[in-house]
C-alpha cells in the first residue's frame with residue numbers, strides 16, 4: 210500500500226483500540242473504612258478525622274462491616290465469585306496526602322474475581338460482554354488543595370480512610386463508545402444496588418482507562434498507557450479517543466509507545482504525560498499486620514446475594530414481557546431505580562401500563578428535569594398520578610384538564626380530585642352549560658364563525674379551542690364539536 214493511501218485512512222481502519230477500565234467507587238457508608246469518622250461530603254477541611262485516619266502512632270484500624278457488605282453486594286451484582294478468605298495489604302508509596310505512607314488495600318487475595326457485565330447488544334442481537342477481573346476493598350487517600358494565589362498546598366484529610374471498591378475490567382472494550390457504555394451500565398448497577406451514590410462531581414466514582422493500539426489482525430496486545438483525570442463519562446470517551454490517535458501516530462512512525470500515565474486536559478482536548486514518574490511503581494505490597502484476613506461465611510454471602518434487587522437489564526426484559534413496552538421506553542423508564550419504581554407504582558395502581566409509561570416519560574420526566582430532582586423526591590406520589598389517570602380514563606376530566614391538574618399537583622402535592630373540584634376542571638356534561646360556552650365562543654369570534662359557515666372547515670379547531678378555554682378544559686371536546694357543527698348547519 211502506498212503512503213498516500215495509508216495517510217488517507219483513519220487510524221481506526223488500520224489499528225484496533227483495546228481498552229480496560231479501573232473504576233474507584235466510594236461505598237455508601239455513614240463512617241469510614243477503619244474508624245468512626247463520618248463520610249459527609251463537603252465538611253470543613255480536616256473536620257472528619259481522628260487518630261486512625263490521621264495515622265497517629267499507635268492507632269489501630271477496625272474494619273467497617275457495612276463497607277464489606279456493600280462491597281460484596283457490588284461484587285455479586287457484577288457476577289463475581291466472592292472469596293471466603295481475602296487479605297488486606299499495604300500499598301506503600303509516599304504522597305503528602307497519605308499520612309500513613311501506605312494505603313490499606315487488597316492485592317494478592319482480593320475480595321472477588323471473575324465477573325461479567327453486559328454492556329449492550331451486537332447488531333446480530335448477541336450480548337456485548339465485558340469481563341470483570343477483580344473487585345477489592347481499599348481506603349481513599351486525603352486531598353491536596355493547591356492554592357495558586359497563596360502559592361501553597363494544603364492538605365485535607367476528610368477523605369483519608371473513606372471506603373472504596375476498586376473495580377478492574379478485562380481489556381475487552383474496542384472503542385471509546387464501548388468504554389462509555391460500560392461505565393453507564395456499571396453506574397446504573399451500582400445505583401440500583403445502592404452501593405454508592407456514584408457521583409462523579411463529588412468524586413464518589415473515578416475512572417482510569419488503560420488504552421493500547423494494535424495493528425488490525427494482530428493477536429498480541431500493544432503497550433498500554435493509563436489515562437487519568439477525566440471528570441465525566443463523555444470526557445472519558447474523548448480522552449480514550451485522543452490517546453488512541455496519539456498512539457497510532459507513534460506506531461505509524463515506528464516509534465514505541467511508552468508505558469506511562471497520561472493526563473486528560475479537557476480545556477485543550479488532549480492528553481499529555483503526567484510529570485510524576487509512574488509506571489515504574491514498586492508498591493512493596495505486603496499483608497496488613499494490623500488487620501486479620503477477612504473471612505466470609507458461605508451462607509452470609511448467599512444472604513447478600515438475596516439482598517440484590519432486580520437489576521436494570523432484568524427490569525427492561527420484564528417491562529417488555531409484562532407491559533408490552535418497546536425497547537426504547539423500557540430503557541428510559543429504567544434509567545434510575547427511583548424512576549423505575551415510580552413508573553411501576555403508577556402502572557400497578559392505574560392498571561394501564563402504556564398510559565402510565567406515556568405520562569411518566571412525558572409529564573413526569575419533564576417536571577423532574579425542571580426541578581433537578583430524582584423520582585423519589587417528587588411531590589406527586591405514584592398513587593396520586595394513578596388516580597389522575599383513572600379520572601382521565603373514566604371521563605371525569607379531559608386530557609387537557611389533566612395536564613393542568615398535574616401542574617398544580619407538582620406545585621402543591623395536592624390530590625387530583627381536590628384540585629379538579631377546586632379549580633372547576635371536572636368535565637361538565639351539563640348540556641346547557643356547554644351550549645352557553647358555545648354561544649359565548651361564537652359571540653367572541655364573529656369573523657371566524659362567519660368564515661367557518663362560509664366553508665373554511667379548518668376554523669372549527671379555533672372555535673372548539675375557544676370553547677375549551679372558556680370551560681377551563683372541562684367541556685367534552687367531542688360534544689363541543691358536535692354542537693358547533695349543528696349550529697353551523699342550522
Ligand SMILES: [Zn+2]
Nearest residue numbers: 244246259262
Ligand atoms: Zn477517622
